[in-house]
Structures are given as C-alpha cells and as structure tokens.
Amino acid sequence: MDKFNINDVYYSMFLEETKEQIEKIEQDLLLLENGQGSMETINDIFRMAHSIKGASATMGFEDMERLSHSLENLLSKIRDKEIYIDVNILNLFFKGIDGFKHIHQSLSKGEECLIDLNDLIEEIDQIVESGKNLSKEQILLDDEKASELNSRDDIHDIEDVELELDDHEKELCENIDLGLKLYKIIIVMDSNTKMKAVKAFLIVNNLMGIGDIVATNPIDFEQLSDEDFENLFKIVIATHSEYEEIYKNINSISEIEKIFIKKVRDSKKQVKTPKNVKIVEKQENFNKKKISTIRIDVNKIDKLLNLVGEFIIDKEALNQIGDELKRKYKGDDLIRKLAAMLPHINYIGTELQETVMSTRMLSLEHIFNRFPRMVRDLSQKCEKDINFVIEGKETEIDRGIIEELVDPLTHILRNAIDHGFETIAERKIKQKEEVGTLKLIGKHEENNVVIEIEDDGKGIDIENIKKKVIERNLAREEELQNLSDREIMNYIFEPGFSTAKEVTDISGRGVGLNVVKENISKLNGIIEIKSEKGIGTKFIIKLPLTLAIIQALLIGEGNCTFAIPITSIIETLRLKEDEIGEKIHVVGDFEVFDWRDQAIPIVRIGEYFGASRERTNKKVFIVVVGYSEKRFALIVNKLLGEQEIVIKSMGAFIGRDKLLGNIKGISGVSVLGDGKFAHIVDIASLTRS
Amino acid sequence: MGILIVDDTAFMRVTIRGILEKNDMEILGEAVNGIDALEKYKRLKPSIVTMDITMPELDGIEATKEIVKIDPEAKIIVCSAMGQESRVIEAINAGAKSFVVKPISEEKLIDEIKKFL
Numbered sequence: 001m002d003k004f005n006i007n008d009v010y011y012s013m014f015l016e017e018t019k020e021q022i023e024k025i026e027q028d029l030l031l032l033e034n035g036q037g038s039m040e041t042i043n044d045i046f047r048m049a050h051s052i053k054g055a056s057a058t059m060g061f062e063d064m065e066r067l068s069h070s071l072e073n074l075l076s077k078i079r080d081k082e083i084y085i086d087v088n089i090l091n092l093f094f095k096g097i098d099g100f101k102h103i104h105q106s107l108s109k110g111e112e113c114l115i116d117l118n119d120l121i122e123e124i125d126q127i128v129e130s131g132k133n134l135s136k137e138q139i140l141l142d143d144e145k146a147s148e149l150n151s152r153d154d155i156h157d158i159e160d161v162e163l164e165l166d167d168h169e170k171e172l173c174e175n176i177d178l179g180l181k182l183y184k185i186i187i188v189m190d191s192n193t194k195m196k197a198v199k200a201f202l203i204v205n206n207l208m209g210i211g212d213i214v215a216t217n218p219i220d221f222e223q224l225s226d227e228d229f230e231n232l233f234k235i236v237i238a239t240h241s242e243y244e245e246i247y248k249n250i251n252s253i254s255e256i257e258k259i260f261i262k263k264v265r266d267s268k269k270q271v272k273t274p275k276n277v278k279i280v281e282k283q284e285n286f287n288k289k290k291i292s293t294i295r296i297d298v299n300k301i302d303k304l305l306n307l308v309g310e311f312i313i314d315k316e317a318l319n320q321i322g323d324e325l326k327r328k329y330k331g332d333d334l335i336r337k338l339a340a341m342l343p344h345i346n347y348i349g350t351e352l353q354e355t356v357m358s359t360r361m362l363s364l365e366h367i368f369n370r371f372p373r374m375v376r377d378l379s380q381k382c383e384k385d386i387n388f389v390i391e392g393k394e395t396e397i398d399r400g401i402i403e404e405l406v407d408p409l410t411h412i413l414r415n416a417i418d419h420g421f422e423t424i425a426e427r428k429i430k431q432k433e434e435v436g437t438l439k440l441i442g443k444h445e446e447n448n449v450v451i452e453i454e455d456d457g458k459g460i461d462i463e464n465i466k467k468k469v470i471e472r473n474l475a476r477e478e479e480l481q482n483l484s485d486r487e488i489m490n491y492i493f494e495p496g497f498s499t500a501k502e503v504t505d506i507s508g509r510g511v512g513l514n515v516v517k518e519n520i521s522k523l524n525g526i527i528e529i530k531s532e533k534g535i536g537t538k539f540i541i542k543l544p545l546t547l548a549i550i551q552a553l554l555i556g557e558g559n560c561t562f563a564i565p566i567t568s569i570i571e572t573l574r575l576k577e578d579e580i581g582e583k584i585h586v587v588g589d590f591e592v593f594d595w596r597d598q599a600i601p602i603v604r605i606g607e608y609f610g611a612s613r614e615r616t617n618k619k620v621f622i623v624v625v626g627y628s629e630k631r632f633a634l635i636v637n638k639l640l641g642e643q644e645i646v647i648k649s650m651g652a653f654i655g656r657d658k659l660l661g662n663i664k665g666i667s668g669v670s671v672l673g674d675g676k677f678a679h680i681v682d683i684a685s686l687t688r689s
Numbered sequence: 690m691g692i693l694i695v696d697d698t699a700f701m702r703v704t705i706r707g708i709l710e711k712n713d714m715e716i717l718g719e720a721v722n723g724i725d726a727l728e729k730y731k732r733l734k735p736s737i738v739t740m741d742i743t744m745p746e747l748d749g750i751e752a753t754k755e756i757v758k759i760d761p762e763a764k765i766i767v768c769s770a771m772g773q774e775s776r777v778i779e780a781i782n783a784g785a786k787s788f789v790v791k792p793i794s795e796e797k798l799i800d801e802i803k804k805f806l
Contacts, residue, residue: 194790198777202788205781222778253787254800 070124086135163262180238182265188258196229211239309646361396364442368393395442420457454538460531493517556638558612561678568683593633645670691717693735695726723747757784
C-alpha cells in the first residue's frame with residue numbers, strides 16, 4: 001500500500017493529531033523560554049514527542065520517528081537533571097519542531113519530505129551523549145526557582161521534605177479553592193531577633209495582603225515568648241501570586257535570615273459560566289480548556305451550511321407566497337393554517353442557522369497561537385526586545401473568516417516588528433521602556449469580532465504620509481488640507497503607498513497594506529488605523545461574526561436587485577418632490593446631500609452600476625451609509641424590503657488576476673426567494689471611488 | 690526623605706536623634722505625644738515615623754490609626770519595650786509597618802529604616 005495516501009482515514013487522522021501535538025510542543029517551548037515552564041511542561045513535551053514517535057513509526061515515516069526519538073532522549077536527560085535547559089537546547093528543540101513541520105507539510109501534500117535532518121539529529125544526539133550543556137546560562141523551571149531563592153546564602157539548610165505539606169496541612173488545603181496556588185514557606189529568623197512572635201505576626205500580616213493564610217507552624221505563634229520560639233516559622237498560603245511577589249513581601253521585613261518557598265499546588269482554572277457568557281481572560285499560559293468534541297469532516301459542515309442557506313432562501317420564498325396568498329384568499333381556512341405555520345418555520349430556520357453557524361465557529365486561538373513563535377523569531381532577527389501579549393484568544397469567529405485572517409495579521413505583525421518598533425538603543429534615548437509591547441487582542445463588540453494589533457513603537461508621522469501621498473500623486477496638497485488627520489492616515493491603505501524606505505526580507509514582500517485592506521473588505525470587514533507619533537500604532541479590524549448569512553436591505557434598479565448590508569446603513573429616508581431641490585445640491589461635478597447639517601456625497605446606485613438611467617423628480621429614496629468615518633447617500637429607485645440573504649462568494653472570480661478582474665462595489669451575490677440574483681453592494685469599495 | 694520622632698521621653702528622642710544624625714538621616718521634627726504627632730505628620734509630611742507606644746494624651750496605637758486614616762501608605766515604625774508584644778501587634782493591626790525593640794540598637798533601627806528606602 002502506498003504510505004502517502006492522503007485519502008486514507010488513518011493517514012488524515014495521523015496528520016490531524018501530529019499537527020496539534022507539534023503546535024502544543026511549540027507553545028510549551030515558548031513557555032519554557034519565557035521562564036514560565038515547569039517540570040510538568042517538560043513531561044508534557046516528552047509525552048507528545050513520545051506519541052509522535054509511536055505514530056510516525058506505525059505509519060512508516062522514518063525521518064519523523066528518528067527526530068522524535070532523539071528529542072525524546074534529550075528530554076529524558078533533562079528530566080533526570082543531567083542536562084539543564086539553556087538557549088542552545090531550546091533552539092535545538094525549536095529546530096526540531098521546524099523539522100516536524102517540514103515533514104508534516106510534505107506529508108499533507110502526500111509527498112516524502114526531502115529536507116535532510118541528519119545534521120540536526122546528530123547535533124541532538126551529541127549533546128545527549130556528552131550530557132553537557134554548551135551554554136552556562138540555565139533557564140530555570142518554575143519548580144527550580146524555589147531552590148534558587150534558597151541558595152542565596154547557605155547558613156541554614158533545611159531538608160527538602162520539610163517543604164512538603166504535612167498531613168494536617170494537606171487536610172486544611174483540601175478545602176481551598178482550586179483557582180488558587182498553594183505555597184509552603186519556611187522562614188528562618190535571625191536568632192537574635194527580639195519579639196519573634198511579633199515578627200511572625202508582621203510576616204503573616206504582610207502575606208495577608210496577597211493571599212489567605214491556610215496554616216502556620218507554630219500555630220499559636222503570637223503567644224510564644226522568644227525562648228519558646230524556634231527560629232523556624234512555617235506558613236502555607238493560598239494565593240494568585242508568584243514566587244517573586246511572596247518573596248518580596250517577606251523580604252521587606254528585617255532580621256530574616258532565609259526564606260524557602262515551594263509551590264505545593266498549582267492553580268487549576270475551573271470556571272463555570274453559563275453558555276452565553278464568555279470570560280475574556282488574560283492568559284499568559286497557553287493551557288487549553290478541555291471540551292468534549294468529535295471530529296467532523298469540514299466538508300460535511302460546509303454542506304450543512306449550504307443546505308441551511310438553501311432552506312433560508314426557500315423560507316423567504318415561502319413567506320412571500322404566504323403573504324400573497326393571504327391578500328388573495330383572505331379568510332380561507334387553509335390560509336389561516338398556513339399563516340399559523342409560517343412563524344414556526346421561520347423560528348426553526350433561525351435556530352437551525354444559528355446552530356450550524358456555531359459549529360462553524362472557531363476560537364481565534366487557532367490562528368493566534370501561531371504568532372508567538374513568529375514574533376519571537378522576527379524580533380530576534382531584528383534585534384528588538386518585544387513582549388508579545390495575546391488577549392481574548394477564546395473569542396469565536398466563523399472558520400471561513402479565520403482562515404482568511406492569517407495573511408493580513410501576519411503582515412501587520414511583521415510590519416510592526418520590522419518598522420513599528422524602535423531599536424533597543426533608540427528606545428533608550430527616547431526614555432521608553434526598553435522592552436516594547438506588542439498586543440494582539442480579540443474581542444466581541446456587538447455583532448462584530450474586533451481584532452486589535454497595538455504596538456508602543458514609533459508611531460506614524462502624519463507629515464511623512466502627506467509627503468508620500470503628494471509624491472505618489474494619490475492626492476493634491478489642497479485636497480489634503482480639507483482632510484482630518486485620521487482621513488490622511490487612511491491613505492496608507494491605498495494601493496501604491498508604502499512608507500518603508502527599503503524593502504526588507506521581513507515585511508517588504510511587494511505587498512502593501514492595500515492588500516491587507518482588500519482581504520479584510522472581502523470578508524465584509526473594515527480596518528482602521530490609529531497612530532500617534534512617538535507613542536505607537538494600533539490597527540483595528542472589525543469583522544462580522546459570520547460570512548455566510550447577513551441581514552440586508554434590498555433595492556431595485558431597473559431589472560436588477562441590489563442588497564445593502566444592514567450593518568452599514570445609518571438611515572433610510574424619503575424625499576418628497578419639494579424637498580429634493582432643498583436637500584440635493586450640485587457642487588462642481590458632484591451631487592451632495594444635506595444630511596444633519598453635513599454635505600455628504602451622493603451615489604446614484606442605478607447609474608453607478610449601469611443598471612438604470614432614469615431619474616425622477618418625484619419622490620426619491622435615500623439610504624445613508626457609513627464606512628468607518630465616511631458617510632454618503634445612496635439614491636435608490638425602489639426599496640424592496642429587508643431580509644436575510646445568503647452570500648455566495650464570488651471571491652474565486654473577482655480580484656486581481658481573476659476571471660472577472662476588479663469589480664468595484666460588488667462583494668458577492670445572493671440568490672433570492674424568487675430565484676433572482678441580488679448583487680451585494682460593497683460599501684467599503686464605494687467609498688474609494 | 691525625612692523622619693519624625695515621636696516619644697514622650699526626652700531621653701529616647703535624643704537617643705534616636707543621635708542614631709539618625711550619625712547615619713546622615715534627615716530629621717523633620719519631634720513630637721511628644723499622639724496629638725502632637727498627628728499635627729506634625731500633617732504639617733511636615735515625613736516619609737518615616739518612629740512611634741513610641743505608651744504616651745500621654747493620645748497613645749502610639751491611636752496616633753497610628755489616625756495617621757493611617759489620612760495616609761494609608763504612612764511608614765510607621767513602632768518602638769516598644771520587651772513585654773509589650775500584644776500592644777505591638779495592636780499597633781501593627783492599626784497600620785504600623787514594622788517595629789524595633791527598646792533598648793534601641795543603632796544597627797536594628799537603621800536596618801528597619803533602610804528597608805523602607
């Protein structure tokens with residue numbers, strides 16, 4: 001049998017599982033690198049490497065098996081404390097992960113991996129054999145930090161077992177909330193200390209500021225005289241704090257000789273919340289929540305969604321027929337029955353749609369997780385020190401959108417690291433913190449998912465943008481004078497605009513932010529930028545929760561039907577004959593509409609798309625739409641009502657180098673209940689014309 | 690940085706002043722009882738207070754309470770004699786941040802003050 005048969009069930013299962021394991025190992029490695037790892041992390045990696053080894057051996061993928069075998073050996077040396085973790089070891093692991101990824105990529109295509117891993121494997125094996133670290137700087141595990149604190153001076157030594165909980169303490173700890181960490185602390189007081197009881201009280205008092213005291217030994221320390229008080233004072237504390245915080249709180253007290261701290265239990269996140277409530281937690285660790293799941297072929301879900309889409313079209317048709325029948329045969333018994341049934345069908349339709357949608361929802365974690373590694377590698381390459389913060393990665397969004405987000409986000413993040421941040425030296429001169437902060441935030445806002453990418457780098461100089469805009473003939477100087485800074489800032493999304501002085505291999509790939517914006521617009525999303533010179537830059541991407549079904553206002557122009565997404569509509573109004581002259585003015589070549597004391601440009605939809613040329617002087621309908629800061633008025637011929645439409649993407653045909661080329665103003669089509677097509681108007685691209 | 694010395698006995702104030710001056714520490718003033726201490730704390734805004742416990746008018750514990758009310762971050766070092774453990778604990782409960790035991794040793798007092806710097 002061909003061992004590269006992609007269609008084989010085991011083969012795809014193998015690919016799916018190893019992919020997850022590879023990703024998880026990578027996350028664990030990043031934890032270790034940040035000094036947030038523990039022995040448990042090492043064990044985790046070990047387990048995963050082991051199962052990759054087993055699985056790849058079964059499938060007959062030798063490269064992968066040999067690599068995982070070597071890594072496993074290295075891990076077991078680390079477990080046995082023969083080798084400690086240093087930068088070199090971590091880089092070996094990262095290289096190993098890259099090796100796995102290469103193999104995995106080839107396997108996904110059903111090919112043999114041609115990359116030679118022998119050097120890497122040999123390098124790993126050598127270290128395992130020699131049992132010696134190449135670097136002297138050890139990266140400490142969480143568990144080891146305790147002993148690190150202990151070794152500050154060696155006057156007083158205690159046995160390791162003393163830092164374990166005794167039976168009585170264990171019993172007391174059982175009732176402590178699992179969300180808290182438990183530490184056992186042993187404090188050695190200076191033997192000449194007077195009023196040890198009060199000293200102990202002061203320690204307890206300080207610690208109560210950061211947690212709850214579970215137990216002390218001696219228990220009745222407050223009553224003891226100095227003669228009865230041995231120099232040791234033991235405390236068990238339940239807290240959210242880390243070692244450093246505890247250490248600081250004790251060490252601020254005088255006459256303490258030594259402090260021993262050991263984490264005896266880590267916190268477990270066990271937060272129960274109702275289904276509809278989402279906790280936006282700031283996770284520094286990458287611990288995954290365990291949810292019971294089954295694997296379903298994505299194609300099945302997509303088919304289900306399509307079916308629901310068809311059903312919704314039919315449902316709309318049925319409602320239309322129902323309405324007509326009601327008018328025609330009012331009072332008929334069957335009509336009354338039909339009228340009673342339709343709301344139920346509508347209800348089921350909505351529920352069905354929501355449920356199918358929810359199966360398509362993925363948390364942003366799926367893409368966010370790949371960025372820490374990228375940021376790490378890039379910032380090393382650019383010699384910048386960057387603290388990368390991810391928030392709200394549990395925010396869910398349609399999987400169709402998620403896949404399209406990878407490129408834009410990668411682009412923006414790369415840009416930020418390459419151009420956005422100053423070098424460490426520059427930051428020093430500007431008296432900024434040497435470590436830059438790059439934030440990637442996901443959150444829900446009303447019916448949208450918002451993703452923000454924020455850096456505290458140089459920011460964008462508005463004057464530079466103006467210069468570039470004029471240089472590149474994107475606008476004339478006089479035009480710029482009428483624009484707000486924010487509007488000018490938006491020029492960076494224009495095609496042909498690039499402020500980077502030279503193309504680097506990191507962010508300059510001939511692709512500008514205009515492509516990012518194009519990608520986001522295709523998803524019916526919008527992107528904005530806020531930046532302040534010297535302070536930083538923030539990109540805000542607003543996306544719909546789902547791609548497939550939206551609420552839209554249908555309008556008729558000639559023989560064509562257009563759909564305007566409700567989310568972009570601000571107001572719909574009707575002008576009577578005598579109001580037309582009052583509210584619509586001609587300025588130069590443009591028509592403007594007098595709306596809430598602003599003059600906003602007018603687009604006649606029928607003429608714009610060449611669907612109808614007729615103009616009426618009688619009543620007109622005006623739809624005021626908005627896209628980011630911009631507002632304009634669409635003059636439409638007929639309003640056909642609001643309804644849910646299923647978007648059929650034309651993404652495969654529209655766009656640069658595609659069959660239909662760049663069609664301005666249309667983002668997709670929808671099939672209506674009566675079988676007609678509706679063109680979905682892309683407000684964002686209208687604003688550019 | 691400036692220190693306010695609070696003690697009802699002139700002898701103790703002189704002793705403490707001597708230790709502080711020897712170590713080049715700035716003394717903002719002296720108070721002879723709790724009420725005096727409170728008034729001078731408000732006026733002089735010292736960064737550290739050495740507080741005797743047993744004093745006429747308003748004792749050290751009450752004075753500590755009052756000072757912490759107006760400045761929760763106040764750094765008060767209680768000075769007390771052996772045998773007064775329970776009163777020191779009261780003072781800590783009232784908001785004192787640390788303590789020294791009389792007879793005051795130079796090393797210990799300076800050590801405590803340095804912990805706050």
